[in-house]
C-alpha cells in the first residue's frame with residue numbers, strides 16, 4: 416500500500432515537471448481558434464478555488480503552469496540573479512494590481528457593449544491593453560459562427576495572459592525565474608485574502624473567551 420502511494424506521488428511529481436506545456440498549449444490554441452482564449456479565465460479562477468479549499472496558495476506553490484514555464488526556462492540562467500527590493504517590498508505589485516483591475520473592468524465593460532451591439536468586437540491581440548500586435552491570428556480551426564462578444568472576450572483574455580506572460584519572461588530573464596510572482600495580481604489578492612482571514616481568526620480568538 417505504501418509503495419502504491421509512493422509511486423502515485425512520484426508520478427504526480429514527474430507530471431508536474433511538465434506543467435509548462437499547459438501554458439504553451441494555451442498560447443498555441445489561440446492560433447487554432449481564439450475562442451480557446453476563454454480558458455484563461457479558468458486559469459484566473461483556479462488559484463482562488465484552491466485558496467478557499469486549502470486555506471493556502473496551493474496553485475502558486477504546486478500547479479501554476481506559467482510559474483513552471485518561468486522556472487524551466489530560467490533556472491540558474493537569469494542574468495542578474497536577484498529580485499530588486501522594489502518588487503518584493505515596493506509599489507510594483509500595487510501598480511500591477513491597478514493595471515489588472517482596470518484591465519478587468521475594461522474587458523467586461525467592452526464585452527457587454529459588444530453584446531449589446533454598441534461597439535464592434537476588437538479582433539486583435541494587444542499588449543498592455545492598447546498596443547495592437549502587428550499579427551493576425553491564423554485561426555486554423557473554424558468552429559462555426561461564434562458570437563461577437565465571445566470572440567471579443569476571448570481576444571481580451573488572451574491579450575491579458577499574453578501581456579503578463581511576456582512581462583514574466585522578461586523579469587525571469589533579468590532577475591530570478593519567478594520574479595513575476597512577486598507582483599502577480601493573483602499572488603497579491605491571495606495574500607490580502609489570507610492575511611484578512613488570519614486577522615479575523617486572531618480577533619475572534621481574542622474576543623471569544625476560551626471555555627474550560
Ligand code: SF4
Pocket residue numbers: 462474475476479480481482595596597599600601602
Ligand atoms: S503568483 Fe501568479 S504566476 Fe506566480 S504561481 Fe501564482 S498565479 Fe502563477
